[in-house]
Amino acid sequence: MSYKILGNDVNRVDAVAKVTGRAKYTDDFIERDMLVGKVLRSPYAHAHIKNIDIEEAANLEGVYAVITPKDLPKIKFATAGHPYSLDPSHRDVEDRLILTDKARLVGDAIAAVVAKDEIIAEKALKLIKVDYEILPAVFDSEESAKEDAPKIHEDRKNNILASSVIDIGDIESELKNADFIFEGEYETSIVQHCQLENQTAYSYVDSDNRIVIVTSTQIPHIVRRIVGQALNIPWGRIRVIKPYIGGGFGNKQDVIIEPLTAAMTLAVNGRPVRFSLSREEVFIDTRTRHAMKFNIKSAVSREGKLLGIYMKNMVNNGAYASHGHSIAMSAASKFRPLYDFKSIRVEPKTVYTNLPTAGAMRGYGIPQVCFALESHIDDIATKLNIDPIKFRKDNFISLGHIDPLNEIKVRSFELDKCIEKGKELIRWDEKKKIYKDQSSNKRRGLGMACFSYFSGTHPVSLELAGARIVMNQDGSVQLQVGATEIGQGSDTVFSQMVAEVLGISIEDVHIITTQDTDITPFDTGAYASRQSFVTGAAVKKAAQEVKEKVLSLASKKYGLNIEEIDIEDGNIIEKKLGDVLCPLGDIALYSYYDRINAKPITSDTSENVRINAVAYGVTFAEVEVDIETGKIEVLEIYNIHDSGKILNHKLAEGQVHGGVSMGLGYALSEQLLFDKKSGKPLNNNLLDYKLQTILDTPTIGVDFVEEADPAGSFGQKSLGENPTISPAPAIRNAVLDATGVAFNKIPMNPQSVFEKFKEVGLI
Structure with missing residues (x-):
């Protein structure tokens, strides 16, 4: 299987923007009158919060809001970045509140402040008085699985989240009749992703009374859904924008800070609020x-x-x-x-x-x-x-x-x-x-x-991806995908795919790296090593559709059967003779401005990869x-x-x-x-x-x-x-x-x- 552009070592399409500093990440964007959000975290691994006294913190000059669990919907939600399932039994476990009234780890979020700046916010956190009832804690999984272990979630009869048995064949018979039996115990430890960019987001309410969240995430479309569930807000009232992102490795395949960021902006009447985690917070309260x-x-x-x-x-x-x-x-x-x-x-x-x-x-x-x-x-x-x-x-x-x-x-x-x-x-x-x-x-x-x-x-989960291609008047194309570039190079490979199918140079493919749930085709995000395989299928489908439309127009213009023409190096060619009929840009221009048949060449499609x-x-x-x-x-x-x-x-x-x-x-x-x-x-x-x-x-x-x-x-x-x-x-x-x-x-x-x-x- 040989290709002209795929398989070649083309440079990353975002390389220059990133090395020159032109690429804009979440923290590079500033809104007027931006406030800062900070979280009060439990010093105890397991404790009931009996009372929170916020009076001093709320009265501190420069503090605009103090939020406690009682100020938020008591809706448990799942943070995992998986596609929504119409089957309730197939959904992720809903056990998280935006702020909790029971700490379940050192660092659990129990209150938040919104202030003029970070210094005031940190000072306000120290003024919040919390009355804790300290509970026994358990850190070892084998100890936690025992019947007499402290119960971490009250609505569960034990601490076992789930257990399964996967069976193929007759293992008892194999073990009974084998010539040799070998046994071993193997153990791995807790490690952290340590992606370069910490979790960070900001939010505001726009002129249409919709919540806009700009966030460093692998899963923008899923963020919209989960924020809506957590705050009991219609999903269409939420807009999520993902700029350039400084790595994730799966840590940003969870919706961790966005629901609280949205709650913070609602607490200050829609004013912009930035909520960013420190590296120490990332270690303990992300994944x-x-x-x-x-x-x-x-x-x-x-x-x-x-x-x-x-x-x-x-x-x-x-x-x-x-x-x-x-x-x-x-x-x-x-x-x-x-x-x-x-x-x-x-x-x-x-x-x-x-x-x-x-x-x-x-x-x-x-x-x-x-x-x-x-x-x-x-x-x-x-x-x-x-x-x-x-x-x-x-x-x-x-x-x-x-x-x-x-x-x-x-x-x-x-x-x-x-x-x-x-x-x-x-x-x-x-x-x-x-x-x-x-x-x-x-x-x-x-x-x-x-x-x-x-x-x-x-077949465990839905694999749906979307792609949109619009041909410009000069024969170049714009490409939009819902799949997120998080440093792995997917934008470059998608651009190569389009260039390969359309017979144009990669310089003529302009991919939009920002995902915006109002604009971007639906895609579940960057995870499971799925992007070139799943989203690639959607990109290929969209590019083929654009090519068919181009060749259809060229076929009518030159009176040749569509099978006899192709696109090569940005030109419409007659395949048998190898003659150039016209530059691709001529067909693109015709599609926009022909007074009788004007219809720009586009494709907006999706692929459910099964x-x-x-x-x-x-x-x-x-x-x-x-x-x-x-x-x-x-x-x-x-x-x-x-x-x-x-x-x-x-x-x-x-x-x-x-x-x-x-x-x-x-x-x-x-x-x-x-x-x-x-x-x-x-x-x-x-x-x-x-x-x-x-x-x-x-x-x-x-x-x-x-x-x-x-x-x-x-x-x-x-x-x-x-x-x-x-x-x-x-x-x-x-x-x-x-x-x-x-x-x-x-x-x-x-x-x-x-x-x-x-x-x-x-x-």
């Missing part, structure tokens, strides 16, 4: 990645065949539901089209605790299950003395595999080739021989890990482990992907570099810590929360195996989240290879590694 604890039992034949797997997954969801159990269910489904287990049973249990709420984060549950599964696979291969690559290859699914539960079909499967590329790049066989017998204090090892991932949420595609990939890592200090250094790391046709290699490589960097932090250093007695965060800032720096990051190797997938509109499959999935288990397996010690909990920071080495007698 985190779920901590998960897996217990795995697998059945294996003496020939080294995986027969069945039984996986229990305990999920710490924090204080509120957010995306809740859907992430545990994602973890239970997206690993299935990887290994050919005859039987699978997964039992995920998602539990409330008095910690910050977990939600969507790049990979949506798959980095956690991949760490557990790929660590377990290496453990089995080690115990059976089988090469871990051979063991995996012998157990992969086959092309054409259909999942018996969700019926997703594997239409392209190039994981074998990905492995061969990675193996060659890291010089696996050569280094394995060199590192075979090591006894020094610094030891090196190699590890690898595979993954599978989907391209969108079908298909999915499975992407694959592998990480290879080489590490050096200092036995005496516990320090792990990643010397080389390669991420190889089967993501179908790569539409822009430069952007794809950027995605992989960013994803691997996140995976390195997940494996080695990142962990949000809390006081075990009070639940107070101990490192909710960028100094103490240990992100990987450029000095910690090795050169990241990237490669692709390109095989067009027939489900993709241009042969493409997902890539956005995929690179962050498998680095952690690959590094863990490299450490196992180097030291013989299995680390079943991440992060593997020097402290935990040192303690483990001491425990097993290496030190």
Whole structure:
């Protein structure tokens, strides 16, 4: 499948605007007489608010409003950025109030002030007097799941948000009759997205008495709906605008600050109010990645065949539901089209605790299950003395595999080739021989890990996307999509798609990066690695419609059948002879100004994508482990992907570099810590929360195996989240290879590694 523009390394369409500072983000916009909103947060992890005295704060000069729970509708709403469901049983759990009268985590929002400036607002917060009834708190998911645990939400009989059993085949029989049974426990920690731009928004009431919210969000159309639900306002009375956005990684796939921002502006008669979170607030009252604890039992034949797997997954969801159990269910489904287990049973249990709420984060549950599964696979291969690559290859699914539960079909499967590329790049066989017998204090090892991932949420959820194209008088086009550019490069790829279909240059495609719910076609937003796959289908459809209209006009003008003409390099051509009939701009001008038949060439369409595609990939890592200090250094790391046709290699490589960097932090250093007695965060800032720096990051190797997938509109499959999935288990397996010690909990920071080495007698 060859293209002229797709597949080329064209520069990002927003590159110049971003590097020169011309790109305007939410905090770059100013309204006249803008006020500032701030929130009072609970110092306790679990407490009833018995009384709030706001008199002093309200009387402070420069304070325009003080808002408490009694000033707002007592409507519980769901914050998760999923499409609305007409089936009530399929909707997200509604357990959140804009301001709460019961704190469920340290930092829960219990009151708000609107003031002339930030200094006055902060001073007013200190004048609010709150009478708390402190309640017992619970922070461990297993403890919280017990019957006698403190109840976090009164309307639930226990703290279990949801639990499920996913069954394929007969796991009991497989475990009973297997030649070998292998068991393992694996655990991941709470981490944070740390996107560059904190959550920020401002709101005002316009001249039509509608609420306008300008916000840094991945999901503008969903924000409108959820704000309407939370404030009991018709959705059409709300307008949401998303300017340029400084990253999200899933943290902005929740509607966290917008309902309160709207409430603030209503409290001051529609005057503009800006509400922005500090980095410390982002750590505790936005979203985190779920901590998960897996217990795995697998059945294996003496020939080294995986027969069945039984996986229990305990999920710490924090204080509120957010995306809740859907992430545990994602973890239970997206690993299935990887290994050919005859039987699978997964039992995920998602539990409330008095910690910050977990939600969507790049990979949506798959980095956690991949760490557990790929660590377990290496453990089995080690115990059976089988090469871990051979063991995996012998157990992969086959092309054409259909999942018996969700019926997703594997239409392209190039994981074998990905492995061969990675193996060659890291010089696996050569280094394995060199590192075979090591006894020094610094030891090196190699590890690898595979993954599978989907391209969108079908069939679990709606996958609807819209695109609008208007041809200008000069033959260039304007493109509008509801899909949000959040740094991943989607605006560039959509522009390439239009240019490819229409036969014009990418410079003649003018994409509007701002999403505005009054103007922009409906799209559910940026998540689930869906944009090039789902929105791409809508963009292609719109571009084809425009092309058909152009060729129809040209056909009439030149008296040629429509099949005999085409658009190439911005010209209408006669295909057989290759002759240029006229510039595209002539047809565009004709469509606008012909006195009899004037009708501008446009397309406004949407696509309900009811298909999915499975992407694959592998990480290879080489590490050096200092036995005496516990320090792990990643010397080389390669991420190889089967993501179908790569539409822009430069952007794809950027995605992989960013994803691997996140995976390195997940494996080695990142962990949000809390006081075990009070639940107070101990490192909710960028100094103490240990992100990987450029000095910690090795050169990241990237490669692709390109095989067009027939489900993709241009042969493409997902890539956005995929690179962050498998680095952690690959590094863990490299450490196992180097030291013989299995680390079943991440992060593997020097402290935990040192303690483990001491425990097993290496030190």
